[in-house]
């Protein structure tokens with residue numbers, strides 16, 4: 001069957017925005033088709049679901065019936081009927097010129113449905129100007145390149161959701177490369193240290209996650225030092241000591257003194273000792289993150305670059321403090337810039353957060369600092385040119401309010417049913433049929449919906465060649481590449 005061929009006939013009950021068709025053979029989900037509406041205009045549609053029915057099999061009620069009926073059905077080609085459910089995407093004429101206009105009339109039942117040609121699809125998915133960048137090719141028409149709108153990513157937020165290993169970081173890397181190419185500003189909160197080796201054409205910048213403890217509130221410092229949330233007395237000791245140390249020349253010396261000074265009070269003796277130990281141990285482990293002489297986060301970010309904040313050495317709670325600090329300051333600075341005051345970041349900023357379900361969780365009890373800030377950015381960031389890209393493999397754990405504010409979605413293979421339902425409930429863009437298809441996607445394939453694409457698209461995403469971290473380890477290959485003679489157990493024990 002070649003492109004443009006008639007593939008089906010419109011069935012009864014067609015609506016302007018969706019219809020069923022009886023098809024010649026099974027039409028794959030994700031295929032694009034063209035039908036004529038009652039006034040003769042051509043509309044483009046996407047196949048969202050396909051069913052194969054066998055009349056003979058209908059009567060089979062037990063195994064022997066079924067196996068006999070199955071044989072008969074296989075021999076009789078007229079036994080099968082094929083049907084597809086099609087979502088109307090827009091008038092073909094409008095799509096050719098980049099405009100999405102819906103028809104006001106449905107297609108006429110009995111009229112023919114043909115496959116869209118690669119030329120029609122290339123016009124619909126093309127990128128007319130530099131706002132658009134190519135992210136991959138249509139899964140069902142590989143010659144058609146699919147472009148996405150960077151302006152929408154930078155103003156209306158994006159969620160990249162898929163199970164582990166389905167290609168989320170690869171997609172974020174592609175977006176980072178596009179933004180770097182446009183000399184845009186992006187901050188990636190890199191929880192696994194995955195983006196260090198990315199080729200950003202000289203516009204990537206590694207950022208150490210340094211935080212100045214003087215600028216933290218007592219709870220934030222307690223979180224960074226990993227004082228338990230329920231340890232009220234220890235937190236109180238720290239709070240008292242911090243108020244005296246904030247402006248001291250020797251911050252840590254003054255903080256220690258402030259803590260030790262509270263050992264005279266019997267009630268706080270033990271908590272103060274514990275806090276003194278915690279401070280020493282924290283400084284040994286991640287003293288480099290807490291620098292009382294470091295500039296505020298904004299000074300560490302470079303405008304016009306992709307700033308990669310490496311959080312791989314931090315615990316989730318520490319990373320939470322760092323991320324929320326950076327996000328808060330970026331938002332506050334952009335508000336200043338927008339109101340005409342001198343800000344550091346004069347142009348829009350895209351903030352990308354990996355493992356978003358850890359930092360923007362939905363549960364009432366999981367109150368992270370990042371969640372508050374991210375919720376604010378999701379709601380009002382658009383006005384100030386701050387957008388979020390959230391990346392997660394456990395969407396059901398995400399804050400639903402934040403997820404529902406995402407103007408665009410890239411959803412890859414999602415195996416967990418609850419994850420799929422959660423995403424569908426949180427987004428106006430994903431239909432039930434599309435959601436049902438998510439478990440069948442392969443790594444690197446995704447459904448793109450929302451404002452960053454002209455039309456919903458099932459895409460084979462381009463692979464970022466240099467992005468090697470994240471690849472599954474070839475353990476067998478690596479083990480078998482040992483050089484030299486192998487040592488037996490006795491030799492090993494003697495050694």
Ligand SMILES: Nc1ncnc2c1ncn2[C@@H]1O[C@H](COP(=O)(O)OP(=O)(O)OP(=O)(O)O)[C@@H](O)[C@H]1O
Pocket residue numbers: 162163164165166167168169170171393443444445460461462463464467469470471472
């Ligand atoms: N578009 C693609 N084409 C081909 N291979 C891809 C594509 N995207 C990802 N892969 C491959 O799939 C594997 C996982 O990719 P990636 O690290 O991007 O997934 P992930 O969803 O971020 O995984 P994790 O949740 O474990 O971080 C890698 O080996 C990567 O090279």
